[in-house]
Amino acid sequence: MIINILKKNCALKLLTIIIIVFSSCQKENKPKTKIERTQEYLKKDFTQYVNPFIGTSNFGTTNPGPIAVRGMASVSPFNVSGNQNLPLEKDNRWLSTPYIHENTFLTGFSHVNLSGVGCPELGVITAMPTTGDIQTDYLTYGSTYSNEISEVGYYSNILDKYNIIVETTATTRVGVSMYSFPKGTANILLNLGLGLTNEQGGRIKVVSPTEIEGTRSVGSFCYYKPEEAYPVYFVAKFSVPADEFGVWEKPNTYQGVEAEWMKEYNGKTRIKKGFTKEVTGDSIGGYMRYHFDTPTKVEMKIGISYVSIKNARENLEKETLKKGFKQIRKETRTEWNQYLSKIEVEGGKKEDKIKFYTALYHTGIHPNTLNDINGEYPKMRTRETLNTEGTRYTVFSLWDTYRNLHQLMSLVYPKQQSDMVKSMLQIYDETGWLPKWELNATETTTMVGDPAGIIIADTYLKGIKDFDIEKAYEAMLKSADQLIDNPLRPGIKDYIEKGYLTTKTIHSGSVSTTQEYNITDFAISKLAQELGKEKDYQRFLDRSVSYRKLFDEEFNLLRPKNNDGSWLSPYNPETGANFVKNLGFIEGNAWQYTFMVSHDVEGLKDLMGGEKLFEQQLQKVFDNKQYDMANEPDIAYPFLFNYVKGKEWKTQKTVNDLLETYYKNTPDGLPGNDDTGTMSAWAIFSMMGIYPITPAKPIYTFCAPKFEKITIHLNKEYYKNETLVITSNTTNKEKFIESIKINNENLDSFFISHEQLINSKKLSFYLK
Amino acid sequence: MIINILKKNCALKLLTIIIIVFSSCQKENKPKTKIERTQEYLKKDFTQYVNPFIGTSNFGTTNPGPIAVRGMASVSPFNVSGNQNLPLEKDNRWLSTPYIHENTFLTGFSHVNLSGVGCPELGVITAMPTTGDIQTDYLTYGSTYSNEISEVGYYSNILDKYNIIVETTATTRVGVSMYSFPKGTANILLNLGLGLTNEQGGRIKVVSPTEIEGTRSVGSFCYYKPEEAYPVYFVAKFSVPADEFGVWEKPNTYQGVEAEWMKEYNGKTRIKKGFTKEVTGDSIGGYMRYHFDTPTKVEMKIGISYVSIKNARENLEKETLKKGFKQIRKETRTEWNQYLSKIEVEGGKKEDKIKFYTALYHTGIHPNTLNDINGEYPKMRTRETLNTEGTRYTVFSLWDTYRNLHQLMSLVYPKQQSDMVKSMLQIYDETGWLPKWELNATETTTMVGDPAGIIIADTYLKGIKDFDIEKAYEAMLKSADQLIDNPLRPGIKDYIEKGYLTTKTIHSGSVSTTQEYNITDFAISKLAQELGKEKDYQRFLDRSVSYRKLFDEEFNLLRPKNNDGSWLSPYNPETGANFVKNLGFIEGNAWQYTFMVSHDVEGLKDLMGGEKLFEQQLQKVFDNKQYDMANEPDIAYPFLFNYVKGKEWKTQKTVNDLLETYYKNTPDGLPGNDDTGTMSAWAIFSMMGIYPITPAKPIYTFCAPKFEKITIHLNKEYYKNETLVITSNTTNKEKFIESIKINNENLDSFFISHEQLINSKKLSFYLK
Missing domain, CATH: 1.20.1050.60 (alpha-1,2-mannosidase)
Incomplete structure (x- = not known):
């Protein structure tokens, strides 16, 4: 996956590896100090196990562009525009990522991007290096590309049409690109007209032959709240002063009498050479232009801010001013290595390591930084x-x-x-x-x-x-x-009065929304208990199981009720799969939601007529292909077998199967939208053998770990132990958990409290 | 014309007049010092003779809004948008002024405006006070108005729909408005979507409850050079902090699949309450909103710059920060009085005084100031x-x-x-x-x-x-x-080689363009002579009469020639009147252009077969209604009778007739577009009895003055005398010049050199 086409880079890498190996060999001869031992994991390169292409197909909606840990800026290749990319073209379908692995036509590199989301947004401030004449239409200047490399904090390719090598990296708030141009005329375009977002409009201004500044409107995520559209600010700095520069704007096409007077310029793109004032509009851009006698590299840094151009410039300067591309790339990789090294896995398959660390990498992207370096x-x-x-x-x-x-x-x-x-x-x-x-x-x-x-x-x-x-x-x-x-809680009146939302309360999802409110009420009750608010504890605990009123024994499933308390009829509990809109459930059906009550499993068992029927009904979800790994409602289902004594192996088997089927070291190696790391977090917990089965209840339940040793480096500001180690005698998927020990004492449960876990040093699995 | 509806103002005015009269009476009892005498004219109020409504109809394209002398900013009522103003509606016809006197539907006050031009441009940054709900569509919030007042540096009206009194004034770079709101909810809208210009796009941002800043794109004057469109920057400050504020944007309406997802918000205006970041786009605006318990005045100042928002703010602060509306109005009026007082006219009709000083006022608008107060x-x-x-x-x-x-x-x-x-x-x-x-x-x-x-x-x-x-x-x-x-000189190759442009050289105006080049070449020859560049003098003098090759004896007029030297045939010399596009002449025909050779009148006489035929042909222009007072080519024709001994009375009579017919103290009191003061300058010279008949030849020719005494206060940095006085024994239009004296010596000519004139103290006309 991690292809390296730069010969020079290759040699450098080899040299680095030799040095590392040599120096580590040297060190092994000396006894290690305590600091050396505790910090040793930091020297290991966990980033080598990250494959940023995972999730770039199959609607994973991750992208292979470089980003710092929780970065505001990133540099994603943008290949979702233009009919050359049909059927996965952004204006011809609902599409929520700037990059899709199977697409081939690249129209730039976008500098603010979302990862693993289900709605189009951001994907703007697209830069594109070209050669020859200035072209401002991405359909004209776009290019196929080859020799893609993606590593943590680094992405590179070659633009076939121009023979330009593109390399990109990023700091928290700055996207950094290195363009290796062949000799001749070279251009760097900043196209503010192009973007994944549905919003439009911006401004751009050439400040000097080495700087461009501007804004771009973004917003109306999922086609909601257009009134909250807002600008993103940027400053672009170029390492080589441009020989020429300019901006362009493509105005609307007028109709009527004015169109006659405008004649041929009506709606035509205007290139404004040497123009130093801003242009505003929907379809605008700027360019730097060079005439190179020899092949030349130009470094471009784009600082981002959601506050002001001034802050974007300050972000750029403070994060990158005295640093070159290589140093930035190295520092970002080091930062990621620190993030990834908090969980150290050993043993197990290399593929699993890649799946694991790539998943962990995905959890370090969102939530991300909003504030500028000055705190604004x-x-x-x-x-x-x-x-x-x-x-x-x-x-x-x-x-x-x-x-x-x-x-x-x-x-x-x-x-x-x-x-x-x-x-x-x-x-x-x-x-x-x-x-x-x-x-x-x-x-x-x-x-x-x-x-x-x-x-x-x-x-x-x-x-x-x-x-x-x-x-x-x-x-x-x-x-x-x-x-x-x-x-936050539309329909709350019905929820309080009846215990549930009805088919009249909201257009869709009356059952699932009731369940969501139940879960939050459960959380409030747990917190109230902790805070000694006894009355609230009981009140919200009672409220947290009101979903029970929507349980229909006819189907042994949840079912929407009408305003008068009658069941919604006719009723097909399978309706709602594959995101089909329905009255009862948001993005799911009765099968995918009924068990989403992990805070009340015993209650659900009772409703279903006992543990056995509960287990049978749960098994049906999987047997009848109702389980949807690609969405959240049923995400905890595989772990619910742990609530049935003697059936815990089903959890282990199901989790194992799902990890194998849906998580892969390939672009389609995520079940679907990563959902800002949620799908990845599922894999991480599952591969560690522990899963936080009930939100707001500090417990974990178990499955079989995928590694022989997992060392979680705990934060001493919050936890007393330095590490939590999870071991397993085997990672053979044919084996099942025989016993579990905590600090070498047998644990007689498939559940453990958070407190016990983090205050123990070791959790050991024995599989047979 | 100068109606005063504010009772309070009326009383103040009366008081001022009493004080002035009283103090001047006092002073007349004392002997005057020299300084008192020479500066006395400054104390007179010449602004009282200015009627800014002159030229606001009949395509004069002046506007009645306040402007400082050569001001960058002005505040024009804007009443050319919306079908309520048909047929004189800006999007339904070629229309080049923000205000037309006969229109009735006002949609705001624009803060950068051109005066007396023939193409739509500027007319942007439109502010509108309203009451009630926020409306962002000018068709909805527009209003009829009444009680218009326009004076030098002051315009006021009442918005009928809202019962808001609007008063406006201006400094060089700042438009100042005073809105008197009734009690209740009040709004001030800044609509950047609306404008006279054909350009679109801008940005707007509420900086605080007392400040809004932004830019607006303008350009492509006469639908030319759209690639040179550029931003105008502004900062608006409000004397009363807004209780609420916001911005709005109206996005494009999408088609296709995205339109389905956008549903009802597609293309719909979004009001963003409390939003403090900029919005960019074509149809955007901002507002300040108030809830007044009692009728309240709000002062709004809008600073303008063509460099930056920072400079717009500096312009605003340096020119107006410590000044209220009344003081600014007074200072601008004083500044205009100083400008107007450079020519002091006495005797004659009051209507002529109004025509004269309004014309002089129009010459003080353009050319105007481009630089900011800091020189940028x-x-x-x-x-x-x-x-x-x-x-x-x-x-x-x-x-x-x-x-x-x-x-x-x-x-x-x-x-x-x-x-x-x-x-x-x-x-x-x-x-x-x-x-x-x-x-x-x-x-x-x-x-x-x-x-x-x-x-x-x-x-x-x-x-x-x-x-x-x-x-x-x-x-x-x-x-x-x-x-x-x-x-600057398309077709110059043919011009040099053949002496003229042909019907092949350019699409239109081959003859008139040849004449224009001739006049410039005459100017070069005169300057070369002055600079001692003898060779150039002769070369350009020869070039300056090449128009003669286009003189066709068949018509005794100029006629276009084809590339092969043949005459354009068939040929109707009347074609081209009323701005009809034609091969030979720009905005005119052969009659209107043939005599536009005042640098070679003797040459033209020869071509026409002598003075008598010249005079007859010239007379035909007037007799056959070929003379067009509304455009420049034949503007000097009336003075050409002075080149025919004994026919000078025709100049006097014609000029008199034209002044009476085309120049009036009414909105339609200009012949047509004021052409940035050219039509006004024609009237000023004509009314003073002197006219600069030949550009680049420092001479004046005479007609009958319209005043008994005209005192031009000369600038001592350039001229040795303090004043030049022109007197006339009568202004009776039935009388004709009998003799002319210069410094009491008889002048035996209807021409005088600039040098002789300004070095004399007095020019006296005797009419009989």
């Missing part, structure tokens, strides 16, 4: 400039991530998780409401439920408490109790 | 920021103004004329070419000919020499001699 970030909606102390994170796809991603953060990256919670509370301060699906300081209100509180409770209950829990609790109660004008 | 201005085309020492003037409609406006400037405002020439030389420095029709640092290349050199020669030959004449001469020779890629 835009306030929600109005976008006034505010200041943050810690990182203000953004891209909170919480309907996805409340299920496992934040649990992974709490375990492995508690400081980041703490800042994520603080960011949610900043959003509450700014808007009066916790986030639902926040994106760059806009609330997209995509998906359903009230998920932020689940995450907050889960985090707090895992002992991460360095945030204002009283404020958080107040915020959680607000969305749980406010009956009118409640943007 | 945009370089031609590329718009890099440059710095000027003197004023960098702009709006050089030179095909019009070379005929008389700059001659008026040289006589009465030589410092301004000198700076105008320097501005032309700056343009030469920046582009390699003198201007043709320069507008805000773009060369529109509208109209024909090579007029800048005529003005430069005329200025220099009148003794205004404080500019780099060698550079100017070099620039003049360049356009006169460069045979290829010559933007």
Whole structure:
């Protein structure tokens, strides 16, 4: 996968490897100090196991472009525009990624991108190196490409049409490109007209022969909230002063009398050579132009900000001013290596290592940084400039991530998780409401439920408490109790009065939305218990199982109810699979949702007529191909067999099968949208043998690990132990868990509390 | 015309008049000092004779909005949009003014405007006060209006729909408005979507509850040079902090699959309340919103710049920060009074005084200031920021103004004329070419000919020499001699080789363009003579009469020739009147152009077969209604009778008739487009009894003055005398010139040199 076409690079790499091997051999002869031992893992290169092409096909919607850990900027190859890319062309279908592995026609490199999402957004500030005449239409200047390389923090290809070698890397807020031009006329185009987003408009200005600045409008994610569209600011700096420069604009085509007077210029692109003032418009761009006597490299850095051009420039300067491409690439890789090294896996298959570290890499992309290097970030909606102390994170796809991603953060990256919670509370301060699906300081209100509180409770209950829990609790109660004008819980009045939403309450998803509210109410009850708010504890615990009223014994499944309390009829519980819109369930059907009550498995068992019928019904999901690995509602199902004594092997087998079937070291190696790391987090937990089965309940349940030894380096600011080690005697998938030991004592359960786990040093699996 | 509806104002005015009268009575009892005597004229209020409504109908294309002397900003009522204004609606016909007197539907006040031009341009940054809900569509929020007042530096009306009193004034770079709102909800809209210009696009941002900033694209004057479209920057400050604010944008309407996903928001205006980041786009705006318990006044100042928002803010602050509406209005009026007082007229009809001072007012609008208060201005085309020492003037409609406006400037405002020439030389420095029709640092290349050199020669030959004449001469020779890629003189190769352009050389105007080149060549020859460049003098003098080859004895008129030297046939010399496009003449026909050779009247007489036939042919122009007072080519014709001994009375009579017929104290009181003051300058000279008959030849010819005493206050930096006084024993139009005295000595000619005139103190007409 990681192809290297640059001979020079190849030699350098080999030399580096020799040096590393040689120096590590040298060191092994000396006794190690404690610091050497504890920090040793940092010297290992975990980035070698990351294959950024995983998820770039099969609607994984990841991209192979370089990004720093939780970076604001990234540099993705952009190959989703133009009929050359049909059928996967952005204007001809719903398409939510700037890059698709099987496409072939590249029209630039976009500098702000989302990873693993299901709606088109960002994918703007596209740069394209070309040769020859200035062409401003991407259909004309686009090119096929070859010799792709993607590594952590690095992407390269060759543009066939121009014989230009493109190399890209990134810091947190700066995308960095190195273009190796052949001799002759060379151009670097910045096309603000092209983008994945549905928004339009921007401005661009050549500041000097080495600098271009501008803005681009983005927003209306999932075609929602167009009124919250907002600008992204950029400053581009070029290492070689342009011999010529300019901007272009393509105006609208006029109709009527004015069209006659405009004649041939009506709607025609205008290239403004040497122009130094801004142009504004929907279809605009700028270019730098060179005349090279010999093959020449030009480095381009594009600093990003959501606050101002000034901040974009400051971000660029502070992060990259004195650094060249190679150093930036190296530092970003080092930063990723630090992130990845928090979990060290040994033994097992190399393919599994690649699947594991690529998944872990995917969890380090979103949520990502919103604030500039000076701490400034835009306030929600109005976008006034505010200041943050810690990182203000953004891209909170919480309907996805409340299920496992934040649990992974709490375990492995508690400081980041703490800042994520603080960011949610900043959003509450700014808007009066916790986030639902926040994106760059806009609330997209995509998906359903009230998920932020689940995450907050889960985090707090895992002992991460360095945030204002009283404020958080107040915020959680607000969305749980406010009956009118409640943007987080539409239909709350019916939910409180009847215990559920009806087919009349909302257009779609009355059952699943009830379940989501139940889960949040369960989280509130757990947090209330912890905070000693006994009344709330009981009140919300009662509310958390109201889904039971929607259980229909006829199908042994959940079923929508009408406003008068009658069942929705006729009823086919399979309706809703494959994202078909239906009255009862959002992005799913009754099979995919009924078991999404892991906080009340015993209750569900009772409803179904006992454990045996529960297990049979759960097995049917898999046997009848109702299980959808590509979406979140049933994501925890495989672990529910652990609730049936003697059937725990089914969890192990099912998880194993799913890991093999849906997770692969290939571009189509994700089940579907990565959902900002949720699908990846599922694989990470599953491969470690532990899964946070019930959001807001600090427990894990077990499956068979995919590695012989897993060392989680714990953050000492939050946890007393330095490491948690998980071992397994085998990774043979034909073997099943025989016994589990915690700190060498037998554990007589397929569940363990978070507290016990992180306060033990070792979890050992024995498979037979 | 100058209606006053504000009672309070009325009382104030009366009081002021009483004080002035009283104090002047007081003073008359004392003997006057010399300084008192010489400066006395400044105390007189000449602005009272200006009626800014003159020219706002009949395609005069002036507007009644306030502007400072040569101001960059102005505040014009904008009433040319919307079908309510049909047939004079800007999108339904060629329309080049933001205001038309007979229209009734007002959609705002535009803050950059051109006066007296023939193509739509500027008319942007439109502000509109409203009440009630925020409406963003001008068709909805527009209103009829009543109680219009227009004075120098002041315009007011009442918006019928809202009962809002609008008052406006301006400094050089700032438009100032005072809105008197009734109690209740009030809004101030800034609509960047609306404009007279054909360009589109801009950005807007609410900086604080008292400030909005933004840009608006303008350009492609006369539908030319769209590639030179450029931004105008503004900062708006509000005296009362808004209770609410916001921006809006109306996106394009999508077609195809995306339209389905966008559903009802597709193409719909989005109001973004409280939004503090910029929006960019074609149809955008911003608003300030208030809730007033009592009727409240809000003052809005809009600073303008063609360099940057920063400069727009600096312009605003330096020109108006510590000044209220009343003081600004007073200072602008004082500034205009100083401008107008340079020519003091006494005796004669009051209507003539109004015609005269309004005309003089019109000459003080363009050329206008381009540079910011800090001296910065945009370089031609590329718009890099440059710095000027003197004023960098702009709006050089030179095909019009070379005929008389700059001659008026040289006589009465030589410092301004000198700076105008320097501005032309700056343009030469920046582009390699003198201007043709320069507008805000773009060369529109509208109209024909090579007029800048005529003005430069005329200025220099009148003794205004404080500019780099060698550079100017070099620039003049360049356009006169460069045979290829010559933007000023297309067709120059044929012109040099054949002496004229042919019907093949250019699409239209082969004869008239030949004449224009002849006039410039005459100017070069005169300047060469002055500079002692004898060879050039003779060479260009020879070239200056090459039009003679196009004289056809068959018609006793000029006639286009084909490439082979044959006459264009068939030929109707009347074709081309009323702006009908034709092969021979630009905006005219053979009658209107044949006599446009005032530098070679004797030559033309010879061609026509002598003085008598010349006079008969000239008379036919008037008798056969071929004379067009509304355009420039035949503008000097009435004065040509002075070249025929004994027929000078015809000049006096014709000029008198034209002044009465075409110049009136009514909105339709200009013959047509004012042509940035050229039509007004014609009236000024004509009413003073002197006319600069031959551009670049420093002479004046005479007609009967319309006043008994005219005192021109000369600039002592350029002229040795303090005043030039022109007197006439009568202004009775039935009387004709009997004799003319210069310094009490009889003048035996109907012509006088500039030198003799300005070095004499008195020119006296005796009519009988």
